[in-house]
Amino acid sequence: MLGDTPASTPGAERVSTGASASSYADALAELDAILDDLEAGDADIDALATRVERAAELVRLCRDRLDDARTEVTRIVADLDAGPEATGADPTSDPDGDGNHTP
Secondary structure (H helix, E strand, O other): OOOOOOOOOOOHHHOOOOOOOOOHHHHHHHHHHHHHHHHHOOOOHHHHHHHHHHHHHHHHHHHHHHHHHHHHHHHHHHHHHHOHHHHOOOOOOOOOOOOOOOO
């Protein structure tokens, strides 16, 4: 089991209360499982605060990963828009060796 909640709690096997999810997809899947259980009304009242706290951690993790991806995509697009000068490539070189100096 992933979490510290008792196995008798519905959905407990899908809820981790400790370490971060290993990927955005894992975090999103765990968050969906928590939300499904909460919406179904199956949540053990003793575990409710822990589950809501874990859901908040997962939301923060997903937002951070989305921000990181947005930053990386922005950087990549900026590099493309800037042309070969931004990457340090020699615009007079013949990168593919075909004699026409185009990539």
